[in-house]
Amino acid sequence: MIGRRGIALILGTLIAMAALLSACGDDATSTATQQPAASPVATATATTAPTATATATATAAPTATPTPQPSPFAGVPGIVNPNNRGWPRQVEVLNGIFEIRAKPARIVTVSIGHDEITYALVPATRVVGVGGVSKDTTYSNVAEIAKAAPSISTEPETILSVKPDIMVTSAFFNKEKVAALERAGLQVLVTDLSGDPAGRRNTILLMGYIYGEEERAIAFAKEIDDRHKALQSVVGNKPSKPKVLAVASYGDQIYTAGLKSTEGGIIEAAGGINAAAEAKLEFNPVISAESIISMSPEVIIITQPNDSGDPFKDQLMKNAALAQVPAIKNNKIYVVDPKLYTTLSHWNLRGAEDLAKILWPQDFANKQFGGFSSP
């Protein structure tokens, strides 16, 4: 017979077991919550070797702990703590480490590349002033949308007059003016722009983080990556690539685009070989007409507006000394839209798509490349 003592013992045992099970459940939950606390270390590792970090984490606890999803911002240069999605947040840019106190509502950049990326990430109403070039339909891919924004110049007073919360600009912006704006209390973040796919993705994510538009930045970076991959899937494995030379003529000088140039990156992304880079030229040097002969391009692109590009094309076509240059002999010389080829924003991918249509007409004859999504 089980007496009262027996019943009490059984009940006590059951309660103790329940308590023990409950305690086990608590333990499992607390492990998961601690992941973020451990993550800064993981992030620091991820900055240099993101893949290795992910593998190490997975190997350490393959089944016992759920695999933590790395932050989409991990490894993005400039973001101090990728797991901090709140405010204030810190970024380390070219001119130092900044703490951004709150989501900036009023933004200026005074840099066309930055303007183009900013308009892709935030509602247009948050851009409270743009420079004249961003409104110029010849050189700006956001000229239409930028029309609504007040015009500003690079002068600190005109920038301050639109009462921005933050200014994100390029390394080309005058350092003394940056200092003057900072003395006036404006946070000025100087960031790099990059034409290569990885750099472009990082720029979008960093700017999205600065603006507090993380989800839009992640989605937009994916859109750009996908379009880049789609282009590369066609042009990436071509057995023979044409030699392309980008030129422009200003004030009787012929400029080309070599290594480290925006146009050079576009030529390679479109499946061409940059003739100027092959000749060991860097950036955008001046060359002579004779250099065009020595580089012997199969395709020439003139990256300037039609009003000056067309006469320059005629000049090259009529030059008897250039008649044997393959591009000229085969009439493969094109005046292209400069705003797609000279920008350091995601629009240079659109330039690569444009050039791919020229270089590989059989692959892209019926393909219409459009613009990009809006926030």
Add this chain to the structure above:
Amino acid sequence: MEATVGQRKASGLMKVSRHSSVVRRLTVGVALLSLALLGTSMASMSMGPVNIPVANVASAMLDNVGIDAWQHTETEALVLEQLRLPRIVVGILVGMALGAAGATMQGLFRNPLADPGIIGVSMGGATGAVLAIALGLSGLFYMALPTFAFLGSLAAAFVVYSIGGVGGRFSMATIILAGVAVSSFLGAVISTIIVVEADEDSLRGILFWLAGSLDSRSWEHVGISAPLILGGAAVILVFSRDLNLLMLGDDDARSMGVRVGLLRPMLIGVASMITGVAVAVSGVVAFVGLVAPHMLRIIFGPDHRVLIPVSALGGAFFLVAADTIARTVIQPAEFQVGIVTAFVGAPFFIFLLIKNKRKSGVF
């Protein structure tokens, strides 16, 4: 206070030479500089992004005069005829213009620091070209840039000249001061255009043009500049003896039959005109018009009958040599020739000045 004849003779700036000595120095100077110019031009023709051996250059040149050597290819012939040769010929013409105009200005103003730009011609040409670039006119037709530059030079010279002639009598001091004022004003105009010009590519064109360049010169540039430069230089040469007499002082010159009131503005006008043409086809090439006459005065003396032709040839030699360096040292990219003339010319000039001062004690 104007220096006396004796003081000017002692300074070496004015020395009237015997006829035989002039002929000897002229012959030696012209022969030496012509040889140097020919050698530099031949070397320049063989150097560049497209490799053309000297023998093939000679073959192509002989072919042009009907001697069939056929060692060169068709491409080599085209590169030489259409690209290198017109560039070299424009370099020779611009160098001649700047050298001759520099020697004339230094003589007219009795000032070894005078250069062809002293009366605002270079800045006038620069302003015309910068306006053409900024307004987008340079791309509209092929010769827009030189046309605007030449018109700018003429306009500046006309303004300075008009100011200098106010009251019916030309004053050299007024012309110099007016030249300084007009140059400063035009400099401000160029700066304003650069500041307000939003198009970065145009700015690049402006800045490179202001540094001077012989890139992309064609036979059309030769055609528009050769008659005016050669004609102008010939006029200056014809009046080189009178220029010598002008340096004795106006009264002395008049007593020797020189029509000072006519000659001085005429020489200023011709020197301005050839400088304007040079600026129109090459941009602002600094230093040649100042240094070439200076160096050659040290070597061949101050007599303008010798100095004018040797300065023209010396300027041509200097500019062609500088342009060869500019277009080959970092080929297939290239420098602006104005950068090279300053980099190469300035140290050499300083060396000559120091050497001459040690030798003679005065300059």
